[in-house]
Amino acid sequence: MISYFILASLAAIFLVSLPRSNLIMNVITQLHTLIIALLAGYLLYTDTATAYLWDSNLFIDSLSAYMIFISGIIFWLATVFAKGYNESLINTGELNPKNVRFFYIAFNGLLLSLILAFSSNNLALLWIFAELTTILSALLIVVLNAKENIIAAMKYIFITSIAMVFSFIGMILLFSLTKYGYGEATLRWDLLMQYAEDFPPELFIVSFVLLFIGFAAKSGLVPFHIWLPAAHSKAPSNVSAILSSSVISVGIYAIIRLFSLTRPNPETHDFASALLIAFGIITIGIAAFSMVTRTNLKKLIAFSSVEGMGLLVLAIGLGTETALFWALFLLGAHGLVKALMFLSAGIIHWQYHSDRADSIHSLFLLQPLAAVGLIMGGLAIIGTPFLPFFVPKIMILSQLGLRSIPLLFLVVLLFAIVASAFVIFLLRIISPGDDLPAKRKIPFSMRLPVVILFVIVLLLGLFFPDKISEIMQHMLEQLGWSM
Amino acid sequence: MISDSLLEGALKALLVLIVISALLLLTRKNVLSLFRSYALQSLLLAFIAVVLYVQERKIELLFTVVLTVISKVILIPFFLGRVQQKISIKRDAEFRYIKPVAAVILSTAIIVIIYAVFAPLLRILPVTEIFILGSVIGISMTFMGLIVCYSRKRVITKVIGYLTMENGVVLFGIFLIELPFLIEMFVIMDILMVVMITAIMSFGMNASVEEFHVHLKSLRQWFKEEDASK
Numbered sequence: 258m259i260s261y262f263i264l265a266s267l268a269a270i271f272l273v274s275l276p277r278s279n280l281i282m283n284v285i286t287q288l289h290t291l292i293i294a295l296l297a298g299y300l301l302y303t304d305t306a307t308a309y310l311w312d313s314n315l316f317i318d319s320l321s322a323y324m325i326f327i328s329g330i331i332f333w334l335a336t337v338f339a340k341g342y343n344e345s346l347i348n349t350g351e352l353n354p355k356n357v358r359f360f361y362i363a364f365n366g367l368l369l370s371l372i373l374a375f376s377s378n379n380l381a382l383l384w385i386f387a388e389l390t391t392i393l394s395a396l397l398i399v400v401l402n403a404k405e406n407i408i409a410a411m412k413y414i415f416i417t418s419i420a421m422v423f424s425f426i427g428m429i430l431l432f433s434l435t436k437y438g439y440g441e442a443t444l445r446w447d448l449l450m451q452y453a454e455d456f457p458p459e460l461f462i463v464s465f466v467l468l469f470i471g472f473a474a475k476s477g478l479v480p481f482h483i484w485l486p487a488a489h490s491k492a493p494s495n496v497s498a499i500l501s502s503s504v505i506s507v508g509i510y511a512i513i514r515l516f517s518l519t520r521p522n523p524e525t526h527d528f529a530s531a532l533l534i535a536f537g538i539i540t541i542g543i544a545a546f547s548m549v550t551r552t553n554l555k556k557l558i559a560f561s562s563v564e565g566m567g568l569l570v571l572a573i574g575l576g577t578e579t580a581l582f583w584a585l586f587l588l589g590a591h592g593l594v595k596a597l598m599f600l601s602a603g604i605i606h607w608q609y610h611s612d613r614a615d616s617i618h619s620l621f622l623l624q625p626l627a628a629v630g631l632i633m634g635g636l637a638i639i640g641t642p643f644l645p646f647f648v649p650k651i652m653i654l655s656q657l658g659l660r661s662i663p664l665l666f667l668v669v670l671l672f673a674i675v676a677s678a679f680v681i682f683l684l685r686i687i688s689p690g691d692d693l694p695a696k697r698k699i700p701f702s703m704r705l706p707v708v709i710l711f712v713i714v715l716l717l718g719l720f721f722p723d724k725i726s727e728i729m730q731h732m733l734e735q736l737g738w739s740m
Numbered sequence: 741m742i743s744d745s746l747l748e749g750a751l752k753a754l755l756v757l758i759v760i761s762a763l764l765l766l767t768r769k770n771v772l773s774l775f776r777s778y779a780l781q782s783l784l785l786a787f788i789a790v791v792l793y794v795q796e797r798k799i800e801l802l803f804t805v806v807l808t809v810i811s812k813v814i815l816i817p818f819f820l821g822r823v824q825q826k827i828s829i830k831r832d833a834e835f836r837y838i839k840p841v842a843a844v845i846l847s848t849a850i851i852v853i854i855y856a857v858f859a860p861l862l863r864i865l866p867v868t869e870i871f872i873l874g875s876v877i878g879i880s881m882t883f884m885g886l887i888v889c890y891s892r893k894r895v896i897t898k899v900i901g902y903l904t905m906e907n908g909v910v911l912f913g914i915f916l917i918e919l920p921f922l923i924e925m926f927v928i929m930d931i932l933m934v935v936m937i938t939a940i941m942s943f944g945m946n947a948s949v950e951e952f953h954v955h956l957k958s959l960r961q962w963f964k965e966e967d968a969s970k
Contacts, residue, residue, distance in 0.1 A: 381923045388930045392937060411938060415898060418934050419889060422882060422905045425927075426912060433917040437865045442917060457864045 266369035294329025334706035341700030424471025476508025490555035494603025502592030533574025540567030548678035601630030618690030782812035878912030
């Protein structure tokens, strides 16, 4: 099954690299992303048992399929969006027409490396593919070759690569633990799950912390988050959408798997749990206060991604089945909402040629769709009832309350700050301004993904089919959380 | 054939030399001499792997030697040299926050602290004292590389810092356990990618305004249009 994914991606990369028109490159990428999404969706729907490939170095279980499914959908929508959006960037001179092919190659390559990262059964392979996603994302950021983009991409590569070096030390340590404990050195997830119980706690904790540093930087947790707002706001909006939803999920994905390893060993588990909760709350706090003072729309959304990652890590750290169940749901929902917001921001950029609050006004008059998309996204993130973040947030907070009431109050307060930041900003940009610039017509290809995401987010909030719950349960079982 | 004590002595000497090479990287201002120190450091790393091979006879160590010599002693310094010629930066004398002398003192402190904190943990594993020493030096080198990344301003020097960190990890790795060939190859590929991309980008950053003429020109045109419409 995995071989189909890889073949589809390789074929797409090959076809895109042939000399063709922009339209054909776009269509190929759309086909590629759709095939990936459909394959992963099929796997999820049928609950196929874990499949292995290449000496068991690659595998695909429910969690992998889920991550690939979400990435596939968002990549597809971002590709549809790219059709019109790239043209607008070329017209304003921000995108060099020569870079379009480069963009599509890196775009397809990024999806392939994400698929490989999510389906590696080996921590070392995950490390390598996670690094590869960093490099390819950085290339997608410098597709707009302005100086700020280069600086943002450099910051991204440096901070994550340096943190990933520490991860590598942790990995070597884990590797030697299996060797000296079991005679056979391995970094395979499925074997580590069996062995982890008997690791000496002190060394396992050291290795967990080191590994956590790298993946925390990858997912933009405070204090390693400084690259994130710069990178996500300077990238083209469709790239920001995939960065903020799929690429930062790699870190969270790794953290979920690593944290599952600590479960059988109470001493390690308690430490890891405390560490994750601390990082989660600090991240939410710093992100919330940073959001209040933002004047750049995309930076605001980027900081809210930091906040989202904080919430996810907090939920994972709580370590109960309920919390992890909702964290997994939130992981997908967060991706979809972020894609909705960034794509709406892309429409706004097309209209105003700017992301700054002082040059955006009368949004409802000029671009009602973008306004609706942004407001919907904002409402979802702050946890409005009948939107997808509501139930997960309530459940995670209730789990936090079982653990510590003061922390619960603190987090609720921080959420209120996040909410006020969104309200202040959105009110600013929808309020009417003095001179109304000419309304620009938005191509259908840019409107369609926003509408689709809007509908998905709305439906996810209103209905919670049993199938989704079943899939989440399945993931929990495979991660060793029995329900 | 060769006595163990002699090998151990050689290892100790090489470890001392490698620390000195890391200190050189912290203090040098001439970019070319930074590259040379890095190549020397990688060569020392390869020597350590050779000595370990003589001692342990593990074939993975030979792979490490070959990969290290090809990539880190020859390819990367050569590539960096080419980039440096293009950017034509001769010296990087700017230090932020941490001055060279402070950096040397800090590094010494780091080695001592890591030895005090980390070595007792490693003693849980069935490894000999010299291996623990090597691992400690490896991790300390990673931190020294971090200081280089943190305290230097030029991207090209930061790249050297990153590479030093990476050498530290390899040192740690070969003392504690030998990584399988495939993983090592992938990691080397990865490092090559990071180095190439950052170096090329640093070319963009340090280049003059003309490098961005396409972008700037079109931006200017756009502003003109706006003015005309008003």
